[in-house]
Amino acid sequence: MFHVTKSYPGDPPVLSDVNLTVEKGEFVFLTGPSGAGKTTLLRLVFCDEKPTRGQILVGGRNVARIRDASVPYLRRNIGVVFQDFKLLPHRSVLDNVAFTLDVLGTPRAESRERVLRMLKLVGLQHKAESLPLKLSGGEQQRVVIARALVNDPTILLADEPTGNLDPGLTLEILDLLCEVNVRGTTVVVATHDATLLERYQKRVIRLERGRVVADTAQVQAARRTG
Amino acid sequence: MGAVAKAEVFWRAALQGIRHQPFPHAVAVLTLAIALFALGLGRAGSDAIDHLLASLGSDVQVTVWLRPEAPVAEVDALMASLRERGFGVQLVTPRAALERLGRELGAAADALRGLGSDPLPPSLELGVPPAWRDPVSLRRLSLELQKSAEVTQVDWGEAAVERLGALARALRWGGLFAFAILLCATVVVVSATLQLAIYARRGEVEIQKLVGATDRFVRAPFLIEGLLQGLAGAALALLGLAVVLHWVSPQLETLFAFLQVPRASGTLWGLRRTLELLGVGAGLGLMGSFLAVSRALRA
Numbered sequence: 001m002f003h004v005t006k007s008y009p010g011d012p013p014v015l016s017d018v019n020l021t022v023e024k025g026e027f028v029f030l031t032g033p034s035g036a037g038k039t040t041l042l043r044l045v046f047c048d049e050k051p052t053r054g055q056i057l058v059g060g061r062n063v064a065r066i067r068d069a070s071v072p073y074l075r076r077n078i079g080v081v082f083q084d085f086k087l088l089p090h091r092s093v094l095d096n097v098a099f100t101l102d103v104l105g106t107p108r109a110e111s112r113e114r115v116l117r118m119l120k121l122v123g124l125q126h127k128a129e130s131l132p133l134k135l136s137g138g139e140q141q142r143v144v145i146a147r148a149l150v151n152d153p154t155i156l157l158a159d160e161p162t163g164n165l166d167p168g169l170t171l172e173i174l175d176l177l178c179e180v181n182v183r184g185t186t187v188v189v190a191t192h193d194a195t196l197l198e199r200y201q202k203r204v205i206r207l208e209r210g211r212v213v214a215d216t217a218q219v220q221a222a223r224r225t226g
Numbered sequence: 227m228g229a230v231a232k233a234e235v236f237w238r239a240a241l242q243g244i245r246h247q248p249f250p251h252a253v254a255v256l257t258l259a260i261a262l263f264a265l266g267l268g269r270a271g272s273d274a275i276d277h278l279l280a281s282l283g284s285d286v287q288v289t290v291w292l293r294p295e296a297p298v299a300e301v302d303a304l305m306a307s308l309r310e311r312g313f314g315v316q317l318v319t320p321r322a323a324l325e326r327l328g329r330e331l332g333a334a335a336d337a338l339r340g341l342g343s344d345p346l347p348p349s350l351e352l353g354v355p356p357a358w359r360d361p362v363s364l365r366r367l368s369l370e371l372q373k374s375a376e377v378t379q380v381d382w383g384e385a386a387v388e389r390l391g392a393l394a395r396a397l398r399w400g401g402l403f404a405f406a407i408l409l410c411a412t413v414v415v416v417s418a419t420l421q422l423a424i425y426a427r428r429g430e431v432e433i434q435k436l437v438g439a440t441d442r443f444v445r446a447p448f449l450i451e452g453l454l455q456g457l458a459g460a461a462l463a464l465l466g467l468a469v470v471l472h473w474v475s476p477q478l479e480t481l482f483a484f485l486q487v488p489r490a491s492g493t494l495w496g497l498r499r500t501l502e503l504l505g506v507g508a509g510l511g512l513m514g515s516f517l518a519v520s521r522a523l524r525a
Contacts, residue, residue, distance in 0.1 A: 046436075069440075076438035086433050090246055100437040105232040147437070 004054030004064075006040055006210075014040045015210040018054070022188060024154070027181040029197050030190040032207035038190035041207070042157045045188075046078045047071045059154065076104065079148025079185075083160035085140045087132040087147075093119065094128040097147045104151060118146040122176060138169030145176060149185070156180060158189045162196070174200060232443070239447035240454065243427060250423040251455060254416055254514070258459025259466070261412035262507050265405065266467045269499060272401045276394075286359055286390075288313075288352040288367065288382040294320065296348065296376040304374060305350060314353025320344035347378065361388045409510070416455075416514030417521075424448060424522045431522065441523050448519040449512055456511020460504045467503075 001020050007013035015037045022028050030038050043049045044056055047063050056063045063074060087096050094115055101111040119125045122142040124135075132140055141161055148156055158177060162170035174189075174196060181187040191197075197204050206214040244251050292301060305315045318326070323346040358364060364387055368380040424431070434444050 072435070072438045072440045072443075074438075075436065080436055086429065086436070088430055088433065090242075099433060102232075102235045103434065103437050103439040103443060105229065105235075107231045108234065111231075151437075 001041075001044075002055045002057075004041075004044065004051045004056060006037075006044060006049065007052050013052075013210050015044075015051075015207075018207075018210070018212055020205060020212055020215065022186060024186055025181070025184055027178065027187045027200075027202045028189070029200070029202055029204045030188060030207065031192060031194070031197060031204055032213075033192060035209075036207040037210040038192075038207055039159050042080075042159050042188065042190055045155075045157060046075055046080055072103075076151060077154050079145075079151075079153040079156040081141070081144050081148050081156065081158040081161045083163040085132070085144050087140060087143060089131065089133050092129050092131060093124060093135070093143050096132060096143055097150050100147055100151050114150055115146070118150045119143075121149075121179075122146045136169070137165050138172055141165060141169075141173050142176065145173070145180070149180060153185065155186045155188070158187070160190055160192070162191065162193065170196070171199075232446075236446040236450055240450035243423065243447060243451055244454070247423045247426050250419060250426065251451065254419040254423070254455045254511075255458045255462065257415050257419055258412065258456055258507060258510060258514075259462035261408060261415070261510070262460050262463035262503055263466045265408060265506065266463055266499070266503050267470065268401060268405060268408075269502075270467070270471065272397070275397050275401075286354050286364070286383060286387055288354060288364065288380065290350040290352065290371055290377055291379040291381070292348045292350065292376050293378055294344070294347050300376045301348070301350075304376060308350070308352060312355040312357070316351045316353075318349045318351055320346050320348055323347075323349065359387075361391050409506075412510050413513050413517065416452075416510060417517040420448070420452060420455075420515050420518035421521065423451070424518055428522070444523060445516070445519045448515045452511040452513075452515025452518075453508050454511070455515075456507040456509065457504060459511065460507025463507070464500060464503060 001018050004015055004018040005013055006015040018037075018041065030041065032038055040049065044051055045058060045063070047066060051064050054064060058074065059077065061074065066074060088099070091099075094112070097115045097118060098111045101114060106114070116125060116128060119128055122145055124139060124142055124146065127135060127139065132143060135143065141164075145156075145158075145161075156177070161177070162173050165173065170193070177187050177189060178200065189196075204214070204216045205212060290304075301317065305317065308315045321344060324344070327346070354364070358367060361384065364382045365384070368382055371377050371380050431444055
């Protein structure tokens with residue numbers, strides 16, 4: 001991101017002159033108080049919003065200037081996980097996860113095989129035919145992660161993925177995201193849970209009032225050079 | 227491979243959509259059915275008016291007045307040429323004309339006794355074939371006949387024929403205008419109704435877009451739903467029309483027998499009209515859902 005600003009008419013900027021780089025395969029925590037701009041930053045990356053100013057390069061492509069018609073193709077490379085799950089209550093777990101593959105036109109048999117493999121990875125293969133509302137919060141979030149990962153995206157964005165979960169389930173989900181990262185996916189997790197940052201010892205970018213106020217990568221780089 | 231899988235996904239999503247949201251879909255089908263029923267009735271009514279105008283038009287008669295001293299051979303040749311062109315031709319001799327006038331005058335026929343033997347000129351009365359029953363053709367025929375040396379005058383009820391033609395034109399254009407208004411109103415109502423169904427599934431649309439669905443992908447199941455609704459609405463309308471045309475219209479035909487309108491059930495509704503209504507239904511459903519989903523995607 002280069003000098004990215006996002007503002008809405010009549011309000012102070014949500015993001016102001018944000019500069020940051022996330023390398024391929026990195027695991028990054030994006031943290032800060034409510035209203036710091038974490039969610040907006042993630043939304044800019046998957047083109048749910050466009051920046052007011054600045055450039056955002058995702059996989060070498062400037063998404064700040066992307067045509068509307070190209071947005072769906074970009075999103076097929078980005079998995080997104082939300083705090084409120086966004087699952088379809090009338091469809092089974094299998095159908096919810098298969099939703100991502102349906103969009104790509106994956107044949108039903110192949111789709112089923114891939115979904116079951118992904119459900120096994122998140123430990124829910126035995127719940128494939130259940131409806132989401134029959135699952136616990138942690139299980140629902142794991143379904144969302146499975147949906148986000150089933151088409152092998154290069155980037156996974158998670159916006160407060162553990163916000164609605166108890167501490168035990170929170171660690172379960174974070175362990176799963178770390179496992180996904182180990183497999184090569186770039187993971188960006190927005191959270192305001194300080195205990196997670198301490199426990200996982202990953203790169204932390206701190207936002208306050210729309211500005212990057214701390215980045216552990218820069219601190220480490222400074223230590224290495226100094 | 228992708229296209230077949232996508233088609234399967236679209237149909238499955240459309241059927242699931244209908245199953246999970248039966249009420250908005252039922253309202254849309256009923257709206258379409260009512261509009262298509264009205265369109266169908268209008269179409270049958272317009273056909274009935276066409277038939278009525280045609281039957282009134284068949285009464286158009288052309289009278290060709292001949293010179294009293296016209297040679298029989300010339301008159302016969304003229305009659306033969308007219309018959310060849312499809313006209314019904316009847317020669318009315320001066321004597322026959324006088325007898326007819328006497329019959330028409332009834333008790334006052336005594337007044338004719340003082341006249342000479344053949345005071346009325348001979349004439350030809352023409353039955354006009356359908357292709358000639360319009361003012362332009364009849365005027366052309368009249369001018370053509372007047373060029374003949376044996377013809378003194380041609381009467382074809384110019385004013386009446388023109389009035390009939392104007393009436394037919396007004397009815398046709400009026401019908402077309404009403405048809406267009408009804409179509410537009412139906413599209414608006416159906417699209418508003420379908421928007422309810424789309425609103426209820428906004429979560430699904432949001433997730434589809436999040437996982438990389440194009441607008442075309444999001445739109446396709448809704449278009450299928452619109453198509454199915456249109457066809458279901460048309461089927462309901464056809465059912466209603468069948469009831470009206472088979473049971474109600476014979477009663478009306480008896481009441482209006484003096485107009486000599488053909489039996490509506492027999493001649494005014496056939497396979498062509500059925501396919502036409504199904505096509506209009508499918509088109510309306512598609513258009514309504516297209517508008518509704520486009521609006522939802524823009525929102």
